[in-house]
Amino acid sequence: MSEPIIAPKGLAGVITDETTVSKVMPETNSLTYRGYPVQELSEHCSFEEVAYLLTHDDLPDADQLKAFSGKEKSYRDLSDDLLASIKLYPKNAHPMDTLRTAVSFAGMEDKRVWDDSPETNMDKYISLLAKIPAMIAASYRHAKGLDYIAPNKDLSLSENFFHMCFGKVPAPEVVKAFDVSLILYAEHSFNASTFATRVITSTTSDIYSAVCGGIGALKGPLHGGANEQVMHMLKEVGEPAVAKQWMLDALEQKKKVMGFGHRVYRSGDSRVPTMKKYTEKMAKFTGAEKWLEIANILEETMVSEKNIYPNLDFPAGPAYYMMGFEIDMFTPIFVMSRITGWSAHIMEQQANNKLIRPLSAYVGSPQREVKPMEKA
Numbered sequence: 001m002s003e004p005i006i007a008p009k010g011l012a013g014v015i016t017d018e019t020t021v022s023k024v025m026p027e028t029n030s031l032t033y034r035g036y037p038v039q040e041l042s043e044h045c046s047f048e049e050v051a052y053l054l055t056h057d058d059l060p061d062a063d064q065l066k067a068f069s070g071k072e073k074s075y076r077d078l079s080d081d082l083l084a085s086i087k088l089y090p091k092n093a094h095p096m097d098t099l100r101t102a103v104s105f106a107g108m109e110d111k112r113v114w115d116d117s118p119e120t121n122m123d124k125y126i127s128l129l130a131k132i133p134a135m136i137a138a139s140y141r142h143a144k145g146l147d148y149i150a151p152n153k154d155l156s157l158s159e160n161f162f163h164m165c166f167g168k169v170p171a172p173e174v175v176k177a178f179d180v181s182l183i184l185y186a187e188h189s190f191n192a193s194t195f196a197t198r199v200i201t202s203t204t205s206d207i208y209s210a211v212c213g214g215i216g217a218l219k220g221p222l223h224g225g226a227n228e229q230v231m232h233m234l235k236e237v238g239e240p241a242v243a244k245q246w247m248l249d250a251l252e253q254k255k256k257v258m259g260f261g262h263r264v265y266r267s268g269d270s271r272v273p274t275m276k277k278y279t280e281k282m283a284k285f286t287g288a289e290k291w292l293e294i295a296n297i298l299e300e301t302m303v304s305e306k307n308i309y310p311n312l313d314f315p316a317g318p319a320y321y322m323m324g325f326e327i328d329m330f331t332p333i334f335v336m337s338r339i340t341g342w343s344a345h346i347m348e349q350q351a352n353n354k355l356i357r358p359l360s361a362y363v364g365s366p367q368r369e370v371k372p373m374e375k376a
Contacts (some may be wrong), residue, residue: 004359006361007358016190016195016356017190017198019189019190019345019348020034020348021033021034021054021187021189021341021344021345021348022034022054022187022188022189022341023189024188024189024270029268029270030270031188031270031271033050033053033054033186033187034053034054034057034058036053036059038183038184038270038271038274039270039271039273039274041053041183042180042183042184042274043274045059045183046156046179047156047157047158047179047182047183047186047337048065048068048069048072048156048157049065050182050183050186050340051068051072051129051157051186051340052064052065052068054186054187054340054341054343054344055122055125055340055343055344055347068126071123071126072126072129072130072157073130073151073153074130074153075126075127075129075130075131076130076131076133076134076151076153076160077134077150077151078131078134078135078138079109081105081109082102082105082106082109082135083138083148085101085102085105086098086102086135086138086139086142087142089101089139089142089143091142091143091145092143093139093143094219094328095136095139095140095143095328095329095331095332096215096218096219096225096328096331096332096335097219098135098139099132099135099136099139099215099332099335100212100215100216100219102135102138102139103128103132103135103208103211103212103215104208104212106127106128106131106135106208107206107207107208107209107212110124110127110208112124113206113208114206116204116206116207116350118347118350118351121207121343121346121347121350122347124207124208125207125339125343125347128207128208128211128339128343129157129339129340129343130157132335132336132339133151133157133160133161133164133336134151134164136161136165136329136332136333136335136336137149137161137164137165138164140165140326140329141164141165149163149164149165149167150164151163151164152164155169156175156179157182158175158178158179158182159175161178161336162174162175162178165325166324170323170324171285173281173282173285174282174285174323176278177278177279177281177282177319177323178323180274180275180278181275181278181316181319181320181333181337182333182336182337183337184271184274184275184312184316184337185312185316185333185334185337185338186337186338186340186341187338187340187341187344188341191223192217192218192220192222192223193213193214193215193217193218193223193224193338193342194214194338194341194342194345196210196213196214196216196217197210197211197213197214197342197345197346197349198210198345198346198349198356199213199356200213201345201346201349201350201353202349202353202354202355202356203355204353207343207346210342210346211339211342211343211346214335214338214342215335218331218334218335218338219331221258224331224334224335224338225331226258226259226311226313227259227312227313227316227317227320227330227331227334228317228327228328228330228331229258229259229313229317230258230259230313230314230316230317230318231317231318231320231321231327231330232327233257233258233259233298234291234294234295234298234317234318234321237294237298238294239290239294240290240293240294240297243293243294243297243298243301244297244298244300244301246298247297247298247301247302247305248301248305251302251305251306257298257302258313259310259311259313259314259317260302260308260309260310260311260314261308261309261311268309268310269309269310269311269312271312272309272310272311272312272314272315275312275315275316275319276315278315278319279292279295279315279316279318279319279322280292282318282319282322282323283318283322286322288321288322291318291321291322292318295314295315295318299314316330317330320333
């Protein structure tokens with residue numbers, strides 16, 4: 001047995017495996033999905049095209065996209081049993097908890113749960129891609145005391161999500177901004193939730209269990225939940241006039257400011273300029289410029305004081321808020337997107353699997369004797 005390797009806390013800087021799915025390139029401040037810059041994908045592709053790309057070797061041609069999108073649309077319906085179970089959820093439950101439970105239920109319904117052939121897992125992926133938006137929307141409407149809205153299979157994935165949540169499709173400008181956010185959130189190398197899905201997959205567990213693990217990891221405010229915390233922060237600031245002082249006070253008090261910094265990027269998250277562009281479009285379209293003004297002042301102050309740049313969660317949070325989504329829906333929307341990257345990594349792990357089982361350095365008490373308790 002080889003000598004154990006002592007890794008840094010949090011595995012910072014450690015390469016644990018190979019992947020062909022995406023590459024974060026801090027030296028060029030760029031992110032690519034299977035070689036394509038995410039900025040270009042956001043401008044020129046639909047989310048469905050990117051959802052295909054991440055689980056294949058290349059972007060789809062017209063026929064491949066038609067077949068992929070057609071299958072996704074055909075899988076959008078939730079079973080009556082799943083819809084009935086959603087009606088039993090506590091109305092004050094966090095949407096990430098209800099989504100995790102719904103995915104687990106869908107796994108119990110799938111008789112192919114232990115069939116992990118590439119063809120079956122691709123089919124399960126497309127089914128999850130189709131059903132997760134319906135799960136989120138159904139839980140949202142249940143919490144509001146509203147009737148479930150069935151999916152519309154004539155709409156794109158993004159359009160259909162708005163339809164199922166609100167009963168209408170917004171203007172094309174809003175749908176495009178939402179589509180861009182899904183593309184930007186779709187994949188990001190071996191982040192915490194993706195690594196969690198690969199660890200679970202490495203045990204030869206099923207895709208539903210791996211996705212539930214990913215949802216659990218993504219819920220954390222230091223990972224996916226940060227976009228929710230960003231909007232809570234903007235609402236706490238309240239007005240642009242006090243934003244700079246709010247940030248200065250927060251820094252002086254060493255308060256954790258969400259939406260800034262990144263484990264990989266040092267000169268700013270490469271996805272931010274694209275998302276910020278569409279957040280600005282949303283502010284102009286909705287007339288809610290106040291949130292953008294507050295965000296800009298907070299960003300300028302943080303950069304000037306600490307030279308720490310925002311990550312994707314910082315512009316995405318207010319963008320979702322201006323689209324009409326409640327704050328606790330932001331991270332479930334992240335799952336809608338990241339199911340693409342998770343599934344790509346799950347299938348990649350299965351194709352060349354080895355159990356992920358690191359060691360630990362024990363720093364507790366030395367071995368000691370158990371002294372039986374004296375009987376009274």
